[in-house]
Amino acid sequence: MASVGSLSAEAAVRARTAGSAASEHRIAVWGAGVLAGLAWLAAAATTAQWRDVMPWDRTPLLATLEAVAGGMLILIAVAGPQLNLVTEKLRALGPWLAALPAMLTVWEVVTAKLGLLPLPFFAPPQSILQVYIEDWHRLGASLLASVVLLLPAYFLGIVAGFGAGIAIGWSRAVYYWGHPVLRFIGPLPATAWLPLAFYFFSSNRTASTFLIALATAFPVAILTSSGVSSVNSAYYDIARTLGANKRFLVLKVAIPAAMPEVFVGLFMGLGSSFAVLVVAEMLGVKAGFGYYLQWAQGWAAYANMYAALLLMSLLFSGLITLQFKVRNRLLAWQKGVLRW
Amino acid sequence: MAKRGIALVTAASEVEQVQRTLGMRFDVREVSHRFELRGAPLLVLDRVSFAVERGEFVALLGPSGCGKSTLLRLLAGLEPATEGQLTAEGRRIEGTDPERGLVFQDPTLFPWRTVWDNIALGLEARGLLRSHSERVDGALKLVGLSGFENAYPHQLSGGMAQRVALARALVNQPRLLLLDEPLGKLDSLTRMTMQGELVELWRRSGFTALLVTHDVEEAVLLASRVIVLSDRPASIKAEVTNRLPYPRHREDPHLMQLRRRVLEYLSMDGAL
Numbered sequence: 197m198a199s200v201g202s203l204s205a206e207a208a209v210r211a212r213t214a215g216s217a218a219s220e221h222r223i224a225v226w227g228a229g230v231l232a233g234l235a236w237l238a239a240a241a242t243t244a245q246w247r248d249v250m251p252w253d254r255t256p257l258l259a260t261l262e263a264v265a266g267g268m269l270i271l272i273a274v275a276g277p278q279l280n281l282v283t284e285k286l287r288a289l290g291p292w293l294a295a296l297p298a299m300l301t302v303w304e305v306v307t308a309k310l311g312l313l314p315l316p317f318f319a320p321p322q323s324i325l326q327v328y329i330e331d332w333h334r335l336g337a338s339l340l341a342s343v344v345l346l347l348p349a350y351f352l353g354i355v356a357g358f359g360a361g362i363a364i365g366w367s368r369a370v371y372y373w374g375h376p377v378l379r380f381i382g383p384l385p386a387t388a389w390l391p392l393a394f395y396f397f398s399s400n401r402t403a404s405t406f407l408i409a410l411a412t413a414f415p416v417a418i419l420t421s422s423g424v425s426s427v428n429s430a431y432y433d434i435a436r437t438l439g440a441n442k443r444f445l446v447l448k449v450a451i452p453a454a455m456p457e458v459f460v461g462l463f464m465g466l467g468s469s470f471a472v473l474v475v476a477e478m479l480g481v482k483a484g485f486g487y488y489l490q491w492a493q494g495w496a497a498y499a500n501m502y503a504a505l506l507l508m509s510l511l512f513s514g515l516i517t518l519q520f521k522v523r524n525r526l527l528a529w530q531k532g533v534l535r536w
Numbered sequence: 537m538a539k540r541g542i543a544l545v546t547a548a549s550e551v552e553q554v555q556r557t558l559g560m561r562f563d564v565r566e567v568s569h570r571f572e573l574r575g576a577p578l579l580v581l582d583r584v585s586f587a588v589e590r591g592e593f594v595a596l597l598g599p600s601g602c603g604k605s606t607l608l609r610l611l612a613g614l615e616p617a618t619e620g621q622l623t624a625e626g627r628r629i630e631g632t633d634p635e636r637g638l639v640f641q642d643p644t645l646f647p648w649r650t651v652w653d654n655i656a657l658g659l660e661a662r663g664l665l666r667s668h669s670e671r672v673d674g675a676l677k678l679v680g681l682s683g684f685e686n687a688y689p690h691q692l693s694g695g696m697a698q699r700v701a702l703a704r705a706l707v708n709q710p711r712l713l714l715l716d717e718p719l720g721k722l723d724s725l726t727r728m729t730m731q732g733e734l735v736e737l738w739r740r741s742g743f744t745a746l747l748v749t750h751d752v753e754e755a756v757l758l759a760s761r762v763i764v765l766s767d768r769p770a771s772i773k774a775e776v777t778n779r780l781p782y783p784r785h786r787e788d789p790h791l792m793q794l795r796r797r798v799l800e801y802l803s804m805d806g807a808l
Contacts, residue, residue, distance in 0.1 A: 430644045437612050438658035438708060439634035448660070452648045529648045529688045 226282045228290030229273025232297075236266030239297035243304055243322075249311035254322040254329065258304075261325075262297065269293065319499035327503040334488065335507060341483035342473060342511070349405040350469045353412025354462065360413065361420025361461070365454070366446060371425070378417060386411035386472045390479060400480035404473075411472040412465035419461030423454030456530055459523045466519060470512050485511075558742035559591035560624055560635065560711035562611065567620030568769075569606055580606050582769035583620070588761075593738055593745040595755035597798065598765030604748040607770070608714045611746065612638045624712065634658060637710035637743075641717040643697035645689040651700050652676070652685040658708040675703035678737065695726035702734075706741065713738075715747040719754065728786075731758060735782055752802070756794040757784060764801045774801040 240262035248255055276282040300321060306312040308320035328335070363370040364378065386407045397403035427450055435449050477486025485508050492500040569581040580603035588594050596604045610617045611624075613632040622629040624636065645654045656672045659665040665672075676682055679699040689697055698718060705713060718734075719727045735758055738745050749755050755762045756778055764774040776798055780790050 428644070430640060430642065431646060433609075433612075433614050434638070434640070434644050434704075435657065435661060436614065436632045437634075437636065437638040438661050438704070439632070440657075440661035444661045448657075449646070452646070455648070527648070529690070 224277065226273040226277055226287065226290075228287070228294065229269055229276070229282065232290060232293035233266045233269030233271075233273060235294045235297040236262050236269060238266075239301045239304070240266060242301050242309075246305075246309045248308045248320075250315075252308060252320065252322045252326070254326045255308070257329075258322040258325055262300070265297075316496055316498050319502050323499040324503045324506070327497075327499050331500060331503070335504065338483065338485050338488040338504065339507060339511065341481075341487075342477065342485045342508075345401070345404060345477070345481060345484060346408065346469060346473050349408035349473075350412050350466065352405065353409035353465060353469065354416055356409060357413035357416025357461065357465065358420050358458065361417040361458070362424055362446070362451065362454075364417065365421035365424025366450060371421070375421070378414070378421075382414040382418065386414075386468065387475045390475065394480055400476075404476035404481050407476055408469045408472045411468040415464035415468065416458070416461040419457045419464070420454060423457030423461075424450045426457075427453040456527060459519075459527065462519060462523075463516070466516060474508075558711060559589075559744035561588065561590045561626075562622070562624040562629075562712060562744070563587045564607070564611070565621045565623070567607070567610065567617045567622060569603070569610065570618045579769040581610075581617075582771045584765075584770060584772055585620075586763055586772060586775070588744060588746065591742060591744055593735075593747070593758060593760045595747045595749055595759035595762045596765060597749060597752060597755045597762055597802070598770055599767050599802070600750055602765050602768045603770035604750075604765060605716050608638065608716050608746065608748055611712075612636055612714055614638075634662060634708040635710055636712045636714060637705035637708055638714045639698075639701050639705050639716065639718045641720045643689070643694075643701040645692075645697055645700055645704075647689050649689075650685065651681065651687050651689070651692070654689070654700055655703045655707050657704055662708075671707050671709070675707040678706060678740075679703045679733070693726075694722050695730060698722060698730065699733075702737070706737070709741075710743055712744045712746065715745060717749055718747075720749070720751075727754075732783075734758060735784075739782060752795050752798050753786075753791075756791050756798060757786060762794075762798055764798060774798075776801075 240259045243255060243262060244259035272281055272286075304321055307315070307318050308322060360374065360378070364374045365371070389407055389410065390403075393403040393407050394400055397406060431449050431453060432445055435445055440449070473484070474486040474489070477484035478490045481487065485504050488504050489501055492498070492504065564587070565585050567581055567584045568579065570577045570579050572578075584607065596607065598604050609615055610622055611629065613629050613636065616630070624633075629636075645651075646657070649657070652672060655675050656665055656669070659668055659671060673682075676685065679702050681696060681699055681703065684692070684696065684700075689700070692700065698721075702718070715734075719730050722730065731754060734745075745759075747755070747758060756776075760778055762776045762778065763772060764776070765771065766773045776794060778791075778794055780788065784791065
């Protein structure tokens with residue numbers, strides 16, 4: 197590591213002196229980018245040169261991909277500054293881009309190269325690569341099935357939870373009757389309803405949709421109602437003196453004022469909807485990532501499991517990121533809030 | 537802004553004429569008010585009676601927590617009085633009315649709305665925004681904040697936020713403006729500037745102004761009449777009329793004299 201570090205420092209110094217010699221306006225190469233590129237090349241060399249404990253078809257491909265990543269990074273690091281390709285965002289990613297190949301190599305060495313970890317359970321990177329190449333259609337179908345089940349159910353849950361939350365937060369009568377029910381039933385994990393739901397609903401799919409919606413609705417309802425009922429009463433007073441009617445007070449005062457809390461509820465609801473989605477797919481719906489994981493378990497296909505988990509985290513993390521993007525756009529007026 | 541105000545107001549008699557037609561007359565008769573505080577009734581207003589003519593600038597002066605703000609809430613129509621009668625232009629005050637605007641000590645701007653949208657609130661609530669949107673720009677200009685249309689409240693200083701709150705109340709062109717210590721939280725320099733601006737706004741717009749304050753100097757400087765209230769439960773202790781013409785000067789000996797008189801009514805000797 198130390199030798200690599202000094203090497204990049206040397207390279208940076210060389211680049212800087214070369215730059216100042218050629219012209220004052222030339223920009224130095226992106227040092228951290230070069231370092232990260234070299235780390236990827238080192239990972240590629242390790243993958244390619246070191247013999248695997250047992251043969252894997254995709255070892256050369258993994259090495260090639262690592263080498264391509266390294267080559268591209270170095271290219272960007274050297275030529276990028278002139279072309280304005282090295283943005284602040286990319287620069288901030290530098291340490292991660294260098295750490296990733298290091299972690300990948302450690303994983304590669306303890307599994308494929310040394311066999312230190314018990315093999316079928318700890319799949320090496322190339323075996324996961326193989327799963328993506330050979331089983332992409334099933335993984336793709338699972339992704340599609342999960343999204344198609346999750347999104348409508350999640351939106352249903354948002355609508356129900358938001359509506360209930362506003363009614364409970366706004367009306368004393370609804371609060372009196374609704375809040376105890378919410379407090380009593382809400383903490384039950386939606387998955388606990390699974391056996392009953394599969395019995396009551398005509399299809400497992402409908403049952404799963406209901407459960408995902410339920411899991412989403414609870415946090416959304418709680419936080420929406422708390423948001424609505426904790427609105428500064430001076431806002432209502434001001435709006436009333438300005439001529440606002442009840443409808444205006446709800447739509448233009450209570451709801452916008454409660455939005456920061458509503459989004460916390462949406463975030464929590466999204467998290468619980470993922471949990472219910474996977475369990476519902478494992479136990480009822482014969483499709484989606486949950487089903488895929490269970491199938492992989494049945495065949496002890498651990499590489500497939502890792503491949504699916506990786507895709508799932510990409511999907512779920514992407515959905516949460518999307519939601520935060522929407523929130524940041526809608527709540528641009530806010531300062532210092534929960535960050536994702 | 538003050539200069540522009542003076543330029544527009546050409547003659548004192550003209551101002552008075554405008555105020556007599558635009559301002560609102562209101563009457564507070566034998567009003568008492570109680571709160572329920574942990575089961576026990578708490579009397580905050582004790583048979584308060586006074587009347588205000590169109591276009592007057594009246595200050596309600598009293599110690600903190602004496603019930604002045606409650607009186608404003610009753611006049612705004614935010615809550616009904618426990619006893620007694622409040623009338624505006626001869627009609628009983630029942631509920632809020634855009635003709636009676638209210639400005640709090642805190643600007644209470646809606647943080648999710650821009651300055652422009654905050655000021656537009658009254659017109660939007662009454663369904664007049666499309667036809668009268670030019671009034672928003674007018675109000676913005678009136679308080680000297682043109683150019684800040686798209687700023688959010690958290691980007692404003694205290695004085696600017698309070699100016700927006702004033703503009704928001706003025707967009708409805710109220711005939712009575714109820715001011716609940718609107719300058720109470722501002723630093724002394726901003727406060728002095730805005731005292732002048734407030735008087736100019738009142739002189740130009742012709743509304744009746746009722747200012748709640750516990751600042752004696754502010755009361756005698758701004759108001760044409762000062763009503764001194766007692767400690768809770770508030771009742772009227774004294775009334776002081778201030779005939780000094782506007783624009784007034786802070787150092788005017790007449791104001792100093794009035795200040796001393798008012799302080800005597802508040803049973804303080806004026807010296808620290």
